[in-house]
Amino acid sequence: MAFLTNEKLVIVGAGGMIGSNMVQSVLMLGLTPNICLYDIYEPGVHGVYDEMCHCAFPGANISYTVDPKEAFTGAKYIISSGGAPRKEGMTREDLLKGNCQIAADFGENIKKYCPDVKHVVVIFNPADVTALTALIHSGLKPNQLTSLAALDSTRLQQQLAQEFGVQQDKVTNAYTYGGHGEQMAVFASKALIDGKPLSELPLSDERWAEIKHMTTQGGSNIIKLRGRSSFQSPAYQAVKMIEGAMGGEPFKWPAGCYVNAFGFKNVMMAMPTVIDKDGVHFTEPEGTAEEMAALQASYEHLQKMRDEIISLGIIPAVEDWAKDNANL
Incomplete structure (x- = not known):
């Protein structure tokens, strides 16, 4: 089996x-055969x-460990889902303190064991601040670490597709930006439904709300329907990010x-982005006055x-970030 790379990928929370x-x-997807599974729960x-071994993927070189040094040493790519999951009745923000402490420890492991890692994806909630915490503690450049935000946009795409009875990928230019939480900003003024502007289709203000x-x-x-938080969609989108x-x-x-641009300072937030071999690149969102507000x-x-x-005390004051990460 041909793989995209042979470099080591660590899955945290595996x-x-x-x-x-x-x-x-x-x-x-054939991304890399060299995967280290890391978790604190043996x-x-x-x-x-064992299950991955039973799949018998040709060429796979899978290992597992509960030792962070063993896991992180030599890693070139990392995806971390190693936080506590959200339960029914909880917001992403409810997870703030515990998961940000986990993120701080995660960042320190990167700095200590794999400072030459190429890219890191953080997906445990609240992802905006867990990723920011990890970035500060890791010492990485800002373009080397991203957080999962795509699910908000794919959920918007799904809702619009169902509303107008079209195949989901026929909905384009409909995205959410800002925070990955209930405070996300929905941008759909440029949305197309099977090539037709959303603004020209019948949609009441009440239905849009x-x-x-x-x-x-x-x-x-998803939690109400399945009794647990999402796992298939965040897993797939995170893997596509690292791809x-x-x-x-x-x-x-x-x-x-x-x-730290366009009037926004010192935060992790969803933007129009492209992730490629040179890291993440972002541009300023364009929308109506309401969307920008x-x-x-x-x-x-x-x-x-x-x-x-x-x-x-999980991260220092903004003016002291450079003491932990000279790239900020």
Whole structure:
């Protein structure tokens, strides 16, 4: 089997449902044969390792460990789902303190064991601030670390496709930016439904409000339907992000990236992005006055969350970030 690269990929949290799906997706897509499964829970990660071996992927060189030094040493790519999952009734923000401490430890492991890693994807919630925390502690350049944000846009795409009875990929130019949470900003003024502008199709203000609500609550709805948080969709999108960083098909859905431009400062937030072998590149969103106002509100919410983890001592004050990461 031909692989995109032979470089080492570490899946953090590999014993969980997201992690195990990521391992399988990486091998099915032929990204790299060299995958290290890392988790603090030995029976879980051991079981995933055995199952992947039972798949008998040709050329696969899979290992597993509960030792961070063994896992991170020599890693060129990392995807981390190693936080606590969201449960019914919880918002992403409810996970803030515990998962940001996990993210801080994750960043320190990168700095200590694999400072020459090429790209890192953080997908555990609240992803905007866990990724920011990891970036500060890792010492990496901002273009080397991204967070998962695409699901908000794919959920919007799904809702519009169902509303107008078209195949999902026939909905284009419909995205969400800003925070990966209930404060996301929905941009659909340029959306096309099977080539037709959304603005020219019959859609009442009331129905549009419902679509936006269903988009922002897409993750919560999965929990209600399945009794657990999403795992297949975040796993697949995260793997597609790392595929772009490996030099494969560029990833063009929004991704969370470190932004210090366009009037936004010192936050991780979803922007129009491309992830390729040179890392993540982003541009400024373009939208109506209403959409830009929603983005500003989302940014301000992210600032508050950032300031909260500063107050908890998990990350230093903004003016001291360069002491931990000279690239900031």
